[in-house]
Amino acid sequence: MPSTRSTQAEADASGPPRARRTGGPAPASGARAARPVRSRSARAAGLAGALLLLLAVLVLSLAVGAKPLSPAEAWDGLVHSGSGSHTVVHQMRLPRTLLGLLAGVALGLAGAVMQALTRNPLADPGLLGINAGASAAVVSAISFAGISSFAGFVWFAFAGAGVVAVLLYAVGGGHGATPARLALAGSALNAALFSYVNAVQLLDTASLDRMRFWTVGSLGAAQPSTVVRVAPFVAAGLVLALLLARPLNAMAMGEDAARSLGARPGRARIAAIAAVTLLCGSATAACGPVVFVGLMVPHLVRALTGPDLRWLLPYCAVLSPALMLGADVLGRVLVRPSELQVGIVMVVLGGPVFLYFVRRPRGRAAAA
C-alpha cells in the first residue's frame, strides 16, 4: 500500500498532468509522465500485500468445497498423509488450486502483455479470440485425432493460439488500430472460431458431452498430471513476459524512441507474441477458454502501480491467480451443492467491468 509520502506526491501531481493524460489514447509514456513515480518501497510493500492476498485465497481454495474444511484441517490434509482430510485435499482441491494458480498467472500476464503490445486498453486474450483459436484447435484434436489427454492437445492449443495471435497482430496491431477496431476484429475471429467449434460438436455428439464442460472454462476436472505438464509452459511464458517488461516499456513511447533507446521493436514484438501464445495456449488447454481475467487485472493493477511494466507484470502475476481462484471458490459456494464453472463466474464479474471501461469518459476517448 502506498506510503503517506507517495500519496502526498500524487496529490501534488493530480492537477494539470492528469488533464493532459485524458487527452488521447494515452500511450503509457504519457501516463507515466503524469503519474508520480511512487517509491520503490511502497510498490514492494504493495506487492507483498498482494502476495498475502493470494496466499489467503489459496487457503480458501483448499478449504472451501462440498466438504468444508477449516484452514487448520486444510493444512493438516496438505502435509499429513494420515489425516482425514488428506484425500480430499490431495486428490481434488490441490490440483484444482494449483491449476487455477497457473492459469490465472498465464491469463493475467497474457492480458498485460497484449495491452502493452497493442497499446489497447481493451485487449484480453478471451475477447480478442486467442483463447478461441486454442479452443478450435483443441476441439479438433479431441474430435478428429481422438486425443483426450492434456499432453496431447496442448500442442494443438499452442498452434491455435499462435495462429490467431499472429493474425490479430497483422490485422489490428501497429499504427492506426483503435481499440474498437481491434476489439471488433477479435470478436469477429471469436465468432468464426466458435461457430467452427459448434459445428465440430454437432458432427460428433460423442465428444460433445466432454467438450461442453471444457468450453465454458472450468477447473473442476483438474488432474495432478495436467498440473505437472502445464507448469513448465506457464513458467516459460512467465519468464519471457517478465524479460519483456523493459523493451515493451520503451516501445510505449513509440517505435522510433524505442529504437533510439537501444530496444529492438521487431524482436520484442515476436517475443511478446510468443509469450502470449505460450501463456494463452497452456491456460486454454488446461481449463478451457476463460475471458476477462486478462482485461480486469492489468487495469486494476495499473491504478495501483502506474503503467511501468517492471511493476505491472509482477503485480499481475500475483493478483490474477488470486482473482481466478477467488472466482472459482465463489462458483463453488454460490449454487451449492452444484457449482458454477470459473469461466462463467468470470464472465459475470468481468462483463460489467468491461462495460464500465467502455462507458467511462476515458474509455470513450480511447475508443474514438
Added chain:
Amino acid sequence: MSGGDPGRTQRFAVVRTPGGLSFRFRPRALAVSAVCLLVALGLGVVLIGSGDFPMAPADVVRTLAGRGSPADSLIVNEIRLPRVAAGLAVGAALGLAGAIFQSLVRNPLGSPDILGFTQGAATGVLAVIVLAGGGSAAVASGAAAGGIATGLLVYAAAGRGGAHGQRLVLVGIGVAAILTGVNGYLLTQADIIDAARAVLWLTGSLDGRDWADAAPVLAALAVLGPLVLVGCGRALRMLEMGDDAAHGLGVPIARARLIMLAAAVLLTSLAAAAAGPVSFVALTAPQLARRLTRTTGPNLLPAACMGAALLVAADWAAQRAFPGHQLPVGVVTGLLGGGYLVWLLVTERRTGRI
C-alpha cells in the same frame, strides 16, 4: 468507413411521373438486386427439386404454378416450399439487418453476430430448451424474446446518445461475451439429449421448417422491409457521413437511429427464431452487395437479395457437401463466412476501414 472508390461517380437515374412524383435510383444497384433475387429464386427451385424424390426444375415451376400432379403438389407445397421460403426470408432478413447494423456502426464488421443479438436470441432459446423443455413454437418465441431483450439491454447500456458507432460496438461486444458465458452455462445444465438439440439449434438449421416457422419472418420482412427501404434509406446514407453532417442535413438522428436499430434487431431475432443464429450471412451479404453495386451507402435492397441468395445456396451446399450427411446450413455459412472474414480482415486493413 463506407469507403467506396472516390474515382467512381455514382450514376443515378430519375423517373418522374406526370403527377409530379419523382424517384431517384441507381440502375446498377437495382440490376444487382434483380440478379441476386433471380439467383435466389432459381436456387430455390433447384432446392425444391432435389432430395430423395428428385424433380426437374420445369416440373417444380409447373407445380408451383398450380398445374402439377397431386403427388408433386404435396411434396412441393407442403414439404419443400416452406423450407425454401423460410430460407429465402431468413437470408433476406439477415442481409437487411446486417446492412443496417454496418451502416449504423460505420464498420463492415458490425453485424448482429458480433454485437450480441444472436447470442441473446440463443440465450432465449437455451433457456426455453433447458429450463422449460419447450416445443418449437416456444423455442421460436424464446429466440425472438431473447434477441429483443438484448437489443434493449445494449441500447440502455450504451447510454444516452451512446448508440453511435464505436460505443455501440464495444458495448455489444461486452454483452456478447457475457451472453456467451451464460449460454455455455445453460448448455452444461442440460441433459445430453437437450444439449445436442440446443447445439443443433445454435448452429442454425432449416431442417423440417414448415409454414408456421416461416410466417413470422415473412411477415416482418413484408412490414419492416418497405418501411426501412423507403423510410430510412436516406437517413442511413446521411448518417454514414457522420452525425454532424447528418444533423446539418436535417436528419432527426436519435429517432432515425432508434427506429433502424429496432427494425434490425427485430429482423435478426425473428430470423433466429425461424432458423437459429445462422452465422455470417448478416456480415457477408452487405459486403458482397456493396462490392457488386460499387456504390457507397447502405445498399439495403441489394444486401437483402444477396442474403436470400447466400442462404439458399448455403443450404443447398449443406445438403450436398457430405453425401450421407445432412449438415445444418449454419455449418456451411460458418465455415465459408469465417474464411471470408479472415480475407476481409487482411484486405480491409490496408484501406484502413476496419
